[in-house]
Amino acid sequence: MFFEDDEYYINVASHEDFTRDDIIVEYQPGPNVTHFSYTVLKNGEEIETVDIEDNSLIRIPLQETGQYTILFSNTRENGDIEEFKTGIYNIDKEAPKLEFSKDSFQIEAGSNYNLLKGVKATDAQSGNLTSQIVTDADKIDFTTLGEKNVTFKVTDEAGNTTVQTVTFEVVENRREDLFFKQCAIVGVICVIVLLILRYYRSILLEKRIGKYALEPKGRTISIFDRLVFIKDSLVDFLAKKLRKFNWIVYYSRQYEKYQVAFRQPSSVHIVAQKVWMSIIFLVVSIFASTLRFEVLSFVEMLLAFVLGFVLVDIIYAIRYHFYRNNVENDLLQAIIVMNNAFKSGHSIPQAIELVAEELDGDIHEEFARMRKELAMGLSVEDVFKRFSNRVGIDEVNYLSSSLSVLNNTGGNIIKVFASIEKTLMNKKKMRLEMKALTSSAKLVSYVLMILPALFILGVSFVSPDYFLPLVDNVLGWMLLIVIILVYLLYICIIRRIMKVRM
Numbered sequence: 208m209f210f211e212d213d214e215y216y217i218n219v220a221s222h223e224d225f226t227r228d229d230i231i232v233e234y235q236p237g238p239n240v241t242h243f244s245y246t247v248l249k250n251g252e253e254i255e256t257v258d259i260e261d262n263s264l265i266r267i268p269l270q271e272t273g274q275y276t277i278l279f280s281n282t283r284e285n286g287d288i289e290e291f292k293t294g295i296y297n298i299d300k301e302a303p304k305l306e307f308s309k310d311s312f313q314i315e316a317g318s319n320y321n322l323l324k325g326v327k328a329t330d331a332q333s334g335n336l337t338s339q340i341v342t343d344a345d346k347i348d349f350t351t352l353g354e355k356n357v358t359f360k361v362t363d364e365a366g367n368t369t370v371q372t373v374t375f376e377v378v379e380n381r382r383e384d385l386f387f388k389q390c391a392i393v394g395v396i397c398v399i400v401l402l403i404l405r406y407y408r409s410i411l412l413e414k415r416i417g418k419y420a421l422e423p424k425g426r427t428i429s430i431f432d433r434l435v436f437i438k439d440s441l442v443d444f445l446a447k448k449l450r451k452f453n454w455i456v457y458y459s460r461q462y463e464k465y466q467v468a469f470r471q472p473s474s475v476h477i478v479a480q481k482v483w484m485s486i487i488f489l490v491v492s493i494f495a496s497t498l499r500f501e502v503l504s505f506v507e508m509l510l511a512f513v514l515g516f517v518l519v520d521i522i523y524a525i526r527y528h529f530y531r532n533n534v535e536n537d538l539l540q541a542i543i544v545m546n547n548a549f550k551s552g553h554s555i556p557q558a559i560e561l562v563a564e565e566l567d568g569d570i571h572e573e574f575a576r577m578r579k580e581l582a583m584g585l586s587v588e589d590v591f592k593r594f595s596n597r598v599g600i601d602e603v604n605y606l607s608s609s610l611s612v613l614n615n616t617g618g619n620i621i622k623v624f625a626s627i628e629k630t631l632m633n634k635k636k637m638r639l640e641m642k643a644l645t646s647s648a649k650l651v652s653y654v655l656m657i658l659p660a661l662f663i664l665g666v667s668f669v670s671p672d673y674f675l676p677l678v679d680n681v682l683g684w685m686l687l688i689v690i691i692l693v694y695l696l697y698i699c700i701i702r703r704i705m706k707v708r709m
Contacts, residue, residue: 215240215281216264221294225332225365230296235264236281246278272300272332299365303330305340313376316350321675322375328361336361352377438483445479446472464597465523468530481519488515530569534598537570539631542606546624555610555620556581559590573598588615602631652701659694 218233236243240262247255250273259265269275275296281289308325322344328336343358355375362368449455450473459474466474492511496503503511541562548558559581563574573594580590591607606627613620666673677683677690 215279217293219296222296223294225297225299225363227298227300227365227367230269230275230298232267232269232277232293232296233264234267234277234279236262236279238262239284240281241284243279243281245280248276248278249273269296269298272298274298274332297332297365299330299332299363299367301331302367302369303328303333303336303361303363305359305361305369305371307371307373312373313378314349316352316377316379320349322357324680326359328369330363330367332365333363336363339363349375349377352379441483442476442479443472445482446476449479449482450475462523464599465527468527468597469523477519477523481516484519485512485515488512488518531598531600533569534573535600535602537566537568538600538602538606539628539635540566541570541574542624542628542631546621546628549621549624555587602634652704655701656698659697 215237216233216235219230222230234245242258242260243262244256244258245265245267246253247267247269249271257265267277275298277293277296279291279293283289306327306329312325314320322342323337323340326337326340328340330336340359340361342360347355347357349355353376355377356372357375358370358372360368360370455478456475459478462474462477465471465477471477488511489508492508493503496507544562544565545558548561553561556578559574560578563571563578566574577590577594580593581587585593588607588611591603591610595603595607609623609627613623663674677687
C-alpha cells in the first residue's frame, strides 16, 4: 500500500493484535529519496539501526516475542530529511504459565470443590489469564473414591496454549461427622467455661466471707488458684514492659473506668491482658491448623491476633454494662439509707459509711471506695464527682451536683434527699412499667436480629458447601464484608427504632 501521495510504500503499517507468526515488513521510499535508514525498537529499546544507500525495496523480519515499532528516516534529493514511525507490531510466541499452589489436591467425594482454587495463569504479553482457564472436570466422576487426573488448559490472545495435568485425590466425605464432632467439642468447652465461672464465683464469695472465718492449717492451693496466679504473674510481667512505652500508656487511659470498676492494678494491665489474649488466640489457631495439616496465611494469623485483642474489649464492655445496671438498680436503696441517716442526725461521711455497711454488691464496693477516699482526705464534693465519672449514670450526676450545691451553699439536706428519693422511686416505677409494655416488641426485635444467623446455620447444616464461594475468592470476601456491614446496619436500625428514652 502507498501513503502520502506515493511518497513511500509499506505493506504492514501496524499489527496491534497479538500473533505468534513472523511479521515481514516491506518498505520502499518514493523516487525522490536518495537514501534512507530505519531503526527497530523492541519494547521501547533500540535493537537495530540500518542505513540504505539507495531507495530500493527492503524487508524487515520481526520474529521474536515483543512489541515492535520501526522508525524511518528518508533523505530527499534537495537534502530535506523526513522521519515517521510505524504503528505497533505485537508478536507473542511464548506460551502462558500455569501456577498451582500444590502439586496434588485432596477433595471430599460429592463436595462442591472449586477446582480453580489456588490455580493461576499468567502470560508475559496478555497478563492475567486465570479467567481463561478451562478444565475437563465435567468428564470426571468425583463421587467415587480414588485419584482423578484433571487437565487444565489456557490459551493466550496469540493462540499459544499450555496444558497441564494435576492429580486430585477423592477421599471419603466426613464433613457431617466433623460438624457433629465440632458441635460436641463446642458443647464441652461451654460446659467447662460454665464450671469455671461457677467456681470463680464461689472463690469471690469465699474471699468476701474469708475475713470472718478462720483459715484451716495445711490448706492446699487448688489448680484453678494456681492458674489464676500464673495468669496474674504473666500480666504483671507484660504490664511492666508495656509501661515503658508512652503511647501505650496514653492508649490505656480509655480503660481507666474498667480499672476502677473491676479493681485492676492499672489500665496498662488491661492492655497486657489484651496482648496475652491475642497471643493465645494466635497459638490456638496455629495449633488447630496444624491438626488439619494446613498452614495459616499471614492474613489468617493477623485476623486471629486482632480477634483476641478485641475480645477483651467485648468482655469488659459486657461486664461494665452489668456493673452499671447493678449500681443503677441499687442506687435507690443507697439514697433511702442515706436519707434515713440524715434524719437521724448523721453527717454525709457517716451516711456513706452506713451505706457501705448495710448494702451488698457493686453499690457496696462503690461506697466502700468512697469511704476510703474520704479517709484519705478527699472532700465530699471530689468523692462524689469521682463516683459520677466512674459509673456515668444520670442519677449519680444529679446526686453529685446536689451534694456539691448543698456543701457549698447550705440547705435542708433531708428535704433535698427526700425529693431525690421520690424522683428515683417514680423513675424506677416508670422504667419497670415501660419494660413490661415493650417486652413483646423487644422479643420481636431479638428474633429479627437472630433470624439471619439461624438461617445461615440451617442452610450450612443442610448444604455445608453452600456458602463456600463467599470465602474462596476476593469477590466473595468483598461480598461477605458488605453483607456483614448491612447486617450491622440492620441491627442498629432495629435497636434505634425500639429504643425508648426517658
